[in-house]
Amino acid sequence: MNRFRRSHGPGVGAFDPLKYWLILPAWLVIGFFLLAPVCLMFVFSFLTKEFRGGVIWEFSLAAYDQFLFDRGLFGDEPPRIQWTYITVFVRSITQAAMATLLCLLIGFPTAFYIATRPPQLRAAWLFLVTVPYWVNLLIRTVSMKFLLRDTGPLNEFLLAFGVIGEPLSIINTSLAVQLGLFYSYLPFMVLPIYATVERYDFTLSEAATDLYADKWTVLRRIMLPVVGPGIVAGSILVFVPSLGAFLAPNLLGGAKNFMIGSLIDEQFNGNAGNWPFGSATSMILLSLVLMALFVYARQVARQERN
Numbered sequence: 001m002n003r004f005r006r007s008h009g010p011g012v013g014a015f016d017p018l019k020y021w022l023i024l025p026a027w028l029v030i031g032f033f034l035l036a037p038v039c040l041m042f043v044f045s046f047l048t049k050e051f052r053g054g055v056i057w058e059f060s061l062a063a064y065d066q067f068l069f070d071r072g073l074f075g076d077e078p079p080r081i082q083w084t085y086i087t088v089f090v091r092s093i094t095q096a097a098m099a100t101l102l103c104l105l106i107g108f109p110t111a112f113y114i115a116t117r118p119p120q121l122r123a124a125w126l127f128l129v130t131v132p133y134w135v136n137l138l139i140r141t142v143s144m145k146f147l148l149r150d151t152g153p154l155n156e157f158l159l160a161f162g163v164i165g166e167p168l169s170i171i172n173t174s175l176a177v178q179l180g181l182f183y184s185y186l187p188f189m190v191l192p193i194y195a196t197v198e199r200y201d202f203t204l205s206e207a208a209t210d211l212y213a214d215k216w217t218v219l220r221r222i223m224l225p226v227v228g229p230g231i232v233a234g235s236i237l238v239f240v241p242s243l244g245a246f247l248a249p250n251l252l253g254g255a256k257n258f259m260i261g262s263l264i265d266e267q268f269n270g271n272a273g274n275w276p277f278g279s280a281t282s283m284i285l286l287s288l289v290l291m292a293l294f295v296y297a298r299q300v301a302r303q304e305r306n
Helices: 002-008 012-044 062-068 083-115 119-134 137-148 153-160 174-198 203-210 215-243 247-253 260-267 275-305
Strands: none
Touching (some): 012 275, 062 275, 083 119, 119 174, 137 153, 137 174, 174 215, 203 215, 247 260, 260 275
16 A cells, blocks of 8 residues: 555555546446447347337347348349448548548648647647547538538638639539548548647657758657657548548439438438348448457557567
8 A cells, every 4th residue: 555655646545445446437427338339239230120110029130131242122133232331441541531630731731830830839839739629520521511602601712802703513412421421520630730849849759850851751760650650540530430420421422423421311210221231230330340440459458569
């Protein structure tokens, strides 16, 4: 106990018998709002679809079979690979990756600029970055649709200055989805990178410059390895929600830019919904994300051991 007090400060050991009780509320919240819904979705993915919506409590692999194979309209044809849903997944991964890259290209210089401002100005810049999150995501996405439409402010501005001769058709394109995802999740990239750049010791860059290293070498060989964890954290925080987003694809992309989130949302709407298939799609998406995070965690652990 004395050793515990010396390492953690005076009086901390007094709470040692209560440590499990102190963390109990957090575990209850996680269990009720996260683990319970995921377990429910897992169970529903193995049930049978009820004709009028909902589920029948009969075990079945039909939902996963529907995702992977096409057996014809009446289900009596030889199974073929179901490319429709696989294409939706590939499109979603591509859109999420592009949104992550775009957020990185804009977010890294923004975070670097904010972190190198005088301390009294950094709070103001961070305030400006987080202001959009004071507004609901739905309202922000609808405002983006208003901005990008054929008669919206963007086209009116470009037409007024003669940049374009006719309005740009941006709505219902993959570009509109990209811009919507970028606008929605850019702060998730800026804030982690800012936190790492702010702790960066710039004397390292000065020493490298004194040794005749150019700016790109300093950035690539010295700075990026140090701020890398912030870049990875920001990329994960942008990629994962972008992968399951459905507001931006629904409102900005149209039917040709269907993504996983829209596919899942559609399965739980109305009497025509297919709850087991929606649950199975959700579990496949969750499995892909968890596998990617597991691979990343293994790589980080291997680098730390080396």
